[in-house]
Amino acid sequence: xxxxxxxxxxxxxxxxxxxxxxxxxxxxxxxxxxxxxxxxxxxxxxxxxxxxxxxxxxxxxxxxxxxxxxxxxxxxxxxxxxxxxxxxxxxxxxxxxxxxxxxxxxxxxxxxxxxxxxxxxxxxxxxxxxxxxxxxxxxxxxxxxxxxxxxxxxxxxxxxxxxxxxxxxxxxxxxxxxxxxxxxxxxxx
Amino acid sequence: xxxxxxxxxxxxxxxxxxxxxxxxxxxxxxxxxxxxxxxxxxxxxxxxxxxxxxxxxxxxxxxxxxxxxxxxxxxxxxxxxxxxxxxxxxxxxxxxxxxxxxxxxxxxxxxxxxxxxxxxxxxxxxxxxxxxxxxxxxxxxxxxxxxxxxxxxxxxxxxxxxxxxxxxxxxxxxxxxxxxxxxxxxxxx
Numbered sequence: 001x002x003x004x005x006x007x008x009x010x011x012x013x014x015x016x017x018x019x020x021x022x023x024x025x026x027x028x029x030x031x032x033x034x035x036x037x038x039x040x041x042x043x044x045x046x047x048x049x050x051x052x053x054x055x056x057x058x059x060x061x062x063x064x065x066x067x068x069x070x071x072x073x074x075x076x077x078x079x080x081x082x083x084x085x086x087x088x089x090x091x092x093x094x095x096x097x098x099x100x101x102x103x104x105x106x107x108x109x110x111x112x113x114x115x116x117x118x119x120x121x122x123x124x125x126x127x128x129x130x131x132x133x134x135x136x137x138x139x140x141x142x143x144x145x146x147x148x149x150x151x152x153x154x155x156x157x158x159x160x161x162x163x164x165x166x167x168x169x170x171x172x173x174x175x176x177x178x179x180x181x182x183x184x185x186x187x188x189x
Numbered sequence: 190x191x192x193x194x195x196x197x198x199x200x201x202x203x204x205x206x207x208x209x210x211x212x213x214x215x216x217x218x219x220x221x222x223x224x225x226x227x228x229x230x231x232x233x234x235x236x237x238x239x240x241x242x243x244x245x246x247x248x249x250x251x252x253x254x255x256x257x258x259x260x261x262x263x264x265x266x267x268x269x270x271x272x273x274x275x276x277x278x279x280x281x282x283x284x285x286x287x288x289x290x291x292x293x294x295x296x297x298x299x300x301x302x303x304x305x306x307x308x309x310x311x312x313x314x315x316x317x318x319x320x321x322x323x324x325x326x327x328x329x330x331x332x333x334x335x336x337x338x339x340x341x342x343x344x345x346x347x348x349x350x351x352x353x354x355x356x357x358x359x360x361x362x363x364x365x366x367x368x369x370x371x372x373x374x375x376x377x378x
Contacts, residue, residue, distance in 0.1 A: 008304060024292070027216070096295050102352045103213070103292035120353055145369035152353065153370055159245065159326050163291045164309055166301060179265040181342055182336035185374035 004047070011035045013058035020055055021097035025104035056114045059101065063119050063186070067124055075134035075188065079178050082130065083154070084171050085088035098159050124151050131186075139188060153182055192354070193236070201226045202247035209244055210286035214293030224225060245303040248290065252308050258315055266378065268367050271319065273341070273360050287348050306365035313340050335374035342371055 015037035020028060024175045031052055034041040048054035062067070070081045077174070105112035131147055157177050161169040169177075183189070199221070204226035209217060219240055237243035259270045273327040294301035320336055323329045329336070346366050350358040358366075372378070 011191055012239045023295075024215070026213070099292050099295050102349070103288050105352055106288050107213075112352075116353070116355065124353075146373055147369075147371035149366050150368070152340050152345050152349060156341050156352075160291075160344050160348060163294055164305070164313075164344075166305065176296050177338050177341070180336075181338035181374045184335055184376070187373070189331075 002157045009040055010061070016054060016058045017097055018064060021100055024100045025051075026107060036136075048188045052108065052114060056111070056118050059115065060122075063123065069129060071133065072077075075130060075136075075139050075186070076178065076183060078130045078133065079182065080175060082126065083174050083178070096162075100162075102159065124168050127151050127154065134186075140186045144186050147189075150182060151187070152186070158183065195337065199250070202250050205243060205247045206251060206286055210289050213289045214244065240298065241303060241375060244290075245300070245307050248304070249307045249311075252312065255345045258318060260322065261267060263326075264328050264375070265367065266370060267319045268343075268371065269364060271315065272363050272367070285351075288352075291348065291368075296310070316340050316343065323375075327376045328343055333375050335376075337369060340374070 016033055019032060019036040023032065028043055028051065030041050033039075033051070033054070034044055044054060047145065070078065071180070072078050074079055074095060095156075101115060105115055127150060131150065132141070135142050157169045157174055205222055208221060212221065216241065219230050219233055219293040222240070222243070223233055223251075226233075232241060233238050237246060259267065261270055276343070290304060294304055316339060320329070325332050338375065346358045346363055350362065
């Protein structure tokens with residue numbers, strides 16, 4: 001990676017994810033990625049080895065930078081902060097991208113394993129950190145039956161809401177979901 | 190439809206959904222559906238008009254027959270009944286099928302509108318019926334803030350759990366999600 005500047009890398013990852021969300025993963029060729037990112041195919045292969053590896057690294061950088069952990073003093077504030085951040089980017093097709101990736105995972109076990117390990121597991125761990133903080137603060141009980149399910153429930157707005165309604169969830173919708181469903185499930189009213 | 194027996198229709202719909210879940214919707218041709226269902230392409234076009242219309246009708250019949258509404262006397266029992274039914278079929282790739290459909294919806298607005306109206310809206314209404322019953326029984330408050338979000342939260346296990354873990358959710362998992370997250374979010378403990 002040493003020859004690409006951070007700025008160029010960021011541009012390349014953004015371009016890669018943009019074309020994945022438009023074209024899907026399965027039928028996307030390295031030639032198309034090369035054209036979209038204005039990077040030679042030889043460079044893409046030398047730096048990342050495969051389409052799956054390039055896409056996973058692009059996702060990883062985006063996910064890392066978007067899901068910021070802040071200690072706002074309450075689980076409500078922490079969740080709002082973590083999930084609202086993603087809307088601040090200029091890339092408004094996050095839901096479509098996730099849909100394309102989830103679909104590709106079902107047909108490509110290697111991609112699925114990489115996405116689980118590199119993307120979903122870190123998100124899961126971050127949510128776990130927020131929940132542990134809430135336990136330490138005394139906001140939720142350590143044995144709250146909702147804890148094992150929060151991770152799954154929090155994915156639903158991003159991946160499914162657009163399918164249900166055709167409209168991407170905005171911050172207002174996300175806050176309503178957190179306040180109306182996630183927090184009450186953990187005993188916070 | 191008058192020339193096809195109910196049995197033949199059922200076989201044809203099952204075959205159609207099977208190939209959609211294997212191959213996805215976008216790149217699937219009517220020739221492939223014809224081969225998979227042992228039905229001539231001319232018949233498929235005459236009866237359904239288009240691939241989207243055939244798939245939506247196939248989904249509609251499956252969704253209708255699987256999501257049975259029973260009044261078991263409690264919201265917990267009603268939800269268990271409604272969602273466990275789908276596991277009784279011999280088609281164990283329901284999650285993969287939904288993934289393929291959700292992905293296709295993002296690229297095909299006409300399919301998306303039909304799936305919303307014919308599949309998702311009726312499921313939404315059935316969940317609404319169960320919630321109204323629970324309100325009438327006094328199990329949940331009419332203004333419970335979780336009510337508008339239950340529909341979305343209940344989709345998550347079917348569509349997302351396999352992406353997170355690689356394992357299809359079984360009844361035990363679904364019951365844990367209903368008991369641990371959905372019911373507490375509505376104030377039932």
